[in-house]
Amino acid sequence: MYQFLTKYGQLLAFGLGILVTVIFLIGVIGGLDEFNSLSEADRGTSNIFNFGLVASMVLTVICCLAWFFFAILHIADNPKGSLKGLLGVLALVAVFVVLYFMAKPATGSVAKTMADFNVSETTGKFISASISTTFVLLIGASLAFLVSEVRNFFK
Numbered sequence: 697m698y699q700f701l702t703k704y705g706q707l708l709a710f711g712l713g714i715l716v717t718v719i720f721l722i723g724v725i726g727g728l729d730e731f732n733s734l735s736e737a738d739r740g741t742s743n744i745f746n747f748g749l750v751a752s753m754v755l756t757v758i759c760c761l762a763w764f765f766f767a768i769l770h771i772a773d774n775p776k777g778s779l780k781g782l783l784g785v786l787a788l789v790a791v792f793v794v795l796y797f798m799a800k801p802a803t804g805s806v807a808k809t810m811a812d813f814n815v816s817e818t819t820g821k822f823i824s825a826s827i828s829t830t831f832v833l834l835i836g837a838s839l840a841f842l843v844s845e846v847r848n849f850f851k
Contacts, residue, residue, distance in 0.1 A: 716755065720748040791832055796825035 701708075727744045734742060771778045799821040802810055810820050 716751045723747050792825055792829045795828040796821055799824040
């Protein structure tokens with residue numbers, strides 16, 4: 697299976713993406729006149745775009761499951777070679793956990809918006825930690841890029 701996916705995996709994924717896109721476009725183009733004849737208020741109830749939304753969600757879930765399966769398979773096949781990746785994931789989780797516990801309760805307009813949308817304090821801390829982790833990763837990637845370019849300049 698691995699050999700097959702290594703050889704033809706990208707081609708199959710690209711072909712499946714094209715097939716789903718063509719099916720979606722056929723459905724949309726076929727129902728476009730009916731959609732355009734609806735009033736602005738009724739367009740939200742139309743299901744003309746449902747296939748594209750459902751197909752993209754299903755393909756995303758399949759992709760995530762395949763990634764998880766092959767990651768576990770790779771770790772089982774080569775645990776010593778997977779050590780760097782596992783340490784990276786562990787560091788990322790550690791950064792997230794630290795930022796989660798450092799997150800302060802929302803105040804002002806953010807607290808009002810959270811109350812309007814029934815977002816709990818725990819969920820708010822999770823969102824805050826996620827955004828902060830993204831910024832930490834952005835800064836880390838930028839610094840790594842900068843250091844590698846300076847290093848390559850002097851090589």
